[in-house]
Amino acid sequence: MTATTITAAPNSFRTQPDERGHFGQFGGRYVAETLMPLILELEREYNRAKADPAFTEQFNDLLEHYVGRPSPLYYAERLTDELRKSAPEGHGAQVWFKRDELNHTGAHKINNCVGQILLAMRMGKTRIIAETGAGQHGVATATVCARFGLPCVIYMGQTDVVRQQPNVFRMKLLGAEVVPVTSGAATLKDAMNEALRDWVAHVDDTFYIIGTAAGPHPYPELVRDFQSVIGKEARAQMLSRTGRLPDVLVAAIGGGSNAIGLFHPFLDDPGVKMLGVEAAGHGLDKEHAASLAGGAPGVLHGNKTYLLQDDDGQITEAHSISAGLDYPGIGPEHAWLRDVGRVDYTSATDKEALDAFQLLCRTEGIIPALEPSHAIAAVAKLAPTLPRDSIILANLCGRGDKDIFTVAEHLGAKI
Amino acid sequence: MSARLSAAFAKGHPALVCFVTAGDPTPAATPAILDALVAGGADVIELGMPFTDPMADGPAIQAGNLRSLAAGTKTKDILAIAKGFRERHPDVPLVLMGYANPMVRRGPEWFAEQAAAAGVDGVICVDIPPEEDDALGPNLRAHGISPIRLATPTSDAARLPTILEGSSGFLYYVSVAGITGKQQAQLGSIESAVARLKAATDIPVVVGFGVRTPDQARAIARVADGVVVGSAFVDLVAKHGAKAAGPVRELTAALSAAVHHAREVTA
Numbered sequence: 077m078t079a080t081t082i083t084a085a086p087n088s089f090r091t092q093p094d095e096r097g098h099f100g101q102f103g104g105r106y107v108a109e110t111l112m113p114l115i116l117e118l119e120r121e122y123n124r125a126k127a128d129p130a131f132t133e134q135f136n137d138l139l140e141h142y143v144g145r146p147s148p149l150y151y152a153e154r155l156t157d158e159l160r161k162s163a164p165e166g167h168g169a170q171v172w173f174k175r176d177e178l179n180h181t182g183a184h185k186i187n188n189c190v191g192q193i194l195l196a197m198r199m200g201k202t203r204i205i206a207e208t209g210a211g212q213h214g215v216a217t218a219t220v221c222a223r224f225g226l227p228c229v230i231y232m233g234q235t236d237v238v239r240q241q242p243n244v245f246r247m248k249l250l251g252a253e254v255v256p257v258t259s260g261a262a263t264l265k266d267a268m269n270e271a272l273r274d275w276v277a278h279v280d281d282t283f284y285i286i287g288t289a290a291g292p293h294p295y296p297e298l299v300r301d302f303q304s305v306i307g308k309e310a311r312a313q314m315l316s317r318t319g320r321l322p323d324v325l326v327a328a329i330g331g332g333s334n335a336i337g338l339f340h341p342f343l344d345d346p347g348v349k350m351l352g353v354e355a356a357g358h359g360l361d362k363e364h365a366a367s368l369a370g371g372a373p374g375v376l377h378g379n380k381t382y383l384l385q386d387d388d389g390q391i392t393e394a395h396s397i398s399a400g401l402d403y404p405g406i407g408p409e410h411a412w413l414r415d416v417g418r419v420d421y422t423s424a425t426d427k428e429a430l431d432a433f434q435l436l437c438r439t440e441g442i443i444p445a446l447e448p449s450h451a452i453a454a455v456a457k458l459a460p461t462l463p464r465d466s467i468i469l470a471n472l473c474g475r476g477d478k479d480i481f482t483v484a485e486h487l488g489a490k491i
Numbered sequence: 492m493s494a495r496l497s498a499a500f501a502k503g504h505p506a507l508v509c510f511v512t513a514g515d516p517t518p519a520a521t522p523a524i525l526d527a528l529v530a531g532g533a534d535v536i537e538l539g540m541p542f543t544d545p546m547a548d549g550p551a552i553q554a555g556n557l558r559s560l561a562a563g564t565k566t567k568d569i570l571a572i573a574k575g576f577r578e579r580h581p582d583v584p585l586v587l588m589g590y591a592n593p594m595v596r597r598g599p600e601w602f603a604e605q606a607a608a609a610g611v612d613g614v615i616c617v618d619i620p621p622e623e624d625d626a627l628g629p630n631l632r633a634h635g636i637s638p639i640r641l642a643t644p645t646s647d648a649a650r651l652p653t654i655l656e657g658s659s660g661f662l663y664y665v666s667v668a669g670i671t672g673k674q675q676a677q678l679g680s681i682e683s684a685v686a687r688l689k690a691a692t693d694i695p696v697v698v699g700f701g702v703r704t705p706d707q708a709r710a711i712a713r714v715a716d717g718v719v720v721g722s723a724f725v726d727l728v729a730k731h732g733a734k735a736a737g738p739v740r741e742l743t744a745a746l747s748a749a750v751h752h753a754r755e756v757t758a
Contacts, residue, residue: 104626105620105622106591106620106623106626107620108546108547108617108620108643109620109641109642109643109646109665110547110641110643110644110645110665110668112620112622112650113645113646114645259553259557266544269544269546273546273547276547276668276669276670277668277669277670277673280668374596375590375595375618375619375626376544376592377544378618383592385592387596387597388565389566389594389595389596391543391592
C-alpha cells in the first residue's frame with residue numbers, strides 16, 4: 077500500500093466546503109424550501125463578489141479606515157512571566173495576542189458585518205436582520221446598518237436582553253429595532269429561530285446577516301472568509317516580528333467565527349498546532365455549551381454539525397457565563413476539522429474563564445471579554461507545558477466592557 | 492407511492508388534509524383527536540413530530556410543539572400513535588411532518604424502517620430540501636414511504652424540476668412565503684400557482700398555510716387537489732386540551748363538507 081492510500085488527511089485543509097457546501101459530512105443547506113432560491117442566489121452573488129476586485133477593495137478600505145485594521149499583534153510579556161512561575165525548568169511558552177478587541181465596536185464581529193452588508197447591497201436588499209447573543213454581533217450589525225443607512229432589526233433572547241442591557245442600548249442608539257424573543261430559554265438559539273421566521277416571511281427585501289460561521293451554505297464559508305483577515309494579518313505579523321510561525325494557535329469557540337478566522341490561513345502550515353476552546357459552563361458533567369465535547373452530529377439552523385441534544389434529537393439548552401458562547405451548536409468547519417484531526421478542541425469552565433479574565437486584567441492591563449477569557453484559560457494551562465522558545469498565539473477577539481456587570485455579580489462586587 | 496395516498500386523491504372530490512401535533516396536549520390524548528379527524532371526514536392525516544426548534548412555524552404550532560414536549564412525548568410515543576392509528580384505520584393515509592433532527596437522530600435507515608413498520612405513508616421534512624435529499628430520502632423510498640416536498644411562492648420554473656425529482660404522494664404548496672398559521676394568500680395567486688404546478692407534475696397538489704375556515708378551504712378546493720388545515724386544529728387543542736376531540740370533529744366535519752363539495756357548487 078502506498079503512502080497516499082493509507083493517509084486520511086487531504087492534500088489541503090483549506091479547500092472546504094465542496095460545491096454543495098459540505099465540510100465532509102457536515103454543513104450543507106438544511107433550510108425550508110422558501111429560502112432555497114434565496115441562499116442559492118446568495119451563493120452566486122458571493123462568488124461574483126469574490127471575483128470582483130472592486131468588492132475586495134471596498135471591503136479592505138472599510139476594514140482599514142472604519143474598523144481600524146490591521147489589529148496589533150502583541151507579545152504579552154508579563155502574562156508570559158507569570159505563567160513561567162509554575163512551569164518546569166526550561167518551560168513556559170511565549171504568549172502573544174491578536175488584538176481584535178481593539179476593533180471598532182470592540183470585537184471581531186464587525187469584520188464579517190462589513191463583508192455581509194456589502195453583499196446585501198450588491199443583491200439590492202433594503203432591510204437587514206440579525207440574531208445576537210451577547211449583543212456584540214447585534215451591535216456590529218446595527219453599526220454597519222447605520223453606516224450604510226439601512227433599516228435593521230435585531231432578534232435577541234429575552235434572557236440576553238436582561239443580562240446585556242448596555243449592548244441593547246447601544247443597538248438602539250445606532251437606530252436598530254431590538255426584538256426580544258421569549259420562546260424556549262430565550263437565548264441565542266431562540267433568537268436565531270425568530271430571525272429565520274422573519275427571513276422566510278420577507279425574502280424579497282431582507283438580508284440576514286448571520287453572526288457566526290454557521291447556518292446554511294454559503295454562510296459558514298463567507299463568514300470564515302471575511303474573518304480570515306484575522307489569521308492572514310497574524311501570520312504576516314508573526315513572520316515579520318519573529319521570523320517564524322507560531323507553534324500553537326488558541327481561540328474560544330461558540331459558533332466559532334473568531335477561531336476559524338484565525339485558524340484557516342494556517343491550516344496548511346503543518347508545524348502550527350491549533351486549539352479551539354469550548355465553554356464548559358458549570359462543568360462538562362453539568363450544564364455547558366461544549367457541543368464537540370458533549371454533543372453528537374445533527375441538523376439545526378441550516379447545517380449539520382455537532383449539537384447538544386437528547387436521544388430523540390431534541391435540542392438541549394446550553395449554558396455558559398458568556399452569552400456569546402451560550403449556543404448548543406458549532407460551525408460545521410470546526411466539526412470537520414475535529415473529525416479529521418487537524419484541530420484539537422478543549423474546554424474551559426465558567427470559573428476558569430473568570431480566573432483568566434482577572435489574570436489578564438492584572439498582568440497586562442487588558443480587560444478581555446468573557447468569550448476570549450475561555451481561550452486565555454486554556455493558554456494558562458498550556459503555556460507551562462511547552463518549551464520557553466515556543467510561541468502561543470491566542471485571539472483576543474473581544475473586549476470586556478460589556479461583561480463587567482456579569483463579572484462583578486460573580487465576584488460578589490456591587491457596582 | 493402508497494396505495495392509501497393514491498386512493499385519497501382518487502375519490503372524485505378534493506381532499507381535506509388535517510394537521511395536528513403528536514403528543515399535544517399529551518401522547519394519551521392524541522389517538523382520540525386523530526379518530527375525531529377521521530370521523531369528521533379528513534382524507535389525509537398529517538401527524539406533526541414535535542421539535543424544540545420549529546423554525547418554520549408560527550406561534551400556534553410552536554406552542555403545540557412545546558406542550559407536547561413538556562408532556563414528555565418521545566419519538567417512540569409518536570411511532571406508537573401512528574401504529575395504533577393504522578390498526579384502527581387501515582385505509583386512511585398518515586403522513587409524518589416535522590424537522591430533520593428528530594428524524595435522523597438514530598440514522599435515516601432506523602427512522603424509515605420504524606415509520607414503515609408503523610404504517611406511515613409519507614414524510615414531510617421541513618428542513619431537508621432536495622439538495623440534502625441524501626440525508627433521508629433514499630431510505631424513505633426504499634421502504635415505500637413517499638417523501639413529500641414543499642413548493643412555495645419562491646419556487647420558480649427553474650426550481651420546480653429539482654423539487655419534483657424524487658418526490659411523491661402529493662406536492663404541498665405553501666401558499667405564503669412565511670411561517671405557519673399567519674395570513675392567507677390571495678386566491679388569485681394560489682390559483683395561478685397551482686395551475687403552474689399542475690402543468691409540471693401529475694402528482695396531486697395540495698395547498699396549505701393560513702387556511703382556517705370552511706369558506707377559505709372551499710375556495711382553494713375549487714382549484715387544488717387538496718387543502719391543508721393545521722393551526723386551526725392546534726388552536727382547538729390548545730383551548731380544549733384533552734377534551735379537544737369533540738370540537739376537532741365539528742371543525743373537521745364543517746371543513747370536509749366544504750372541501751368535498753367545493754366543485755359541485757361551482758358546477
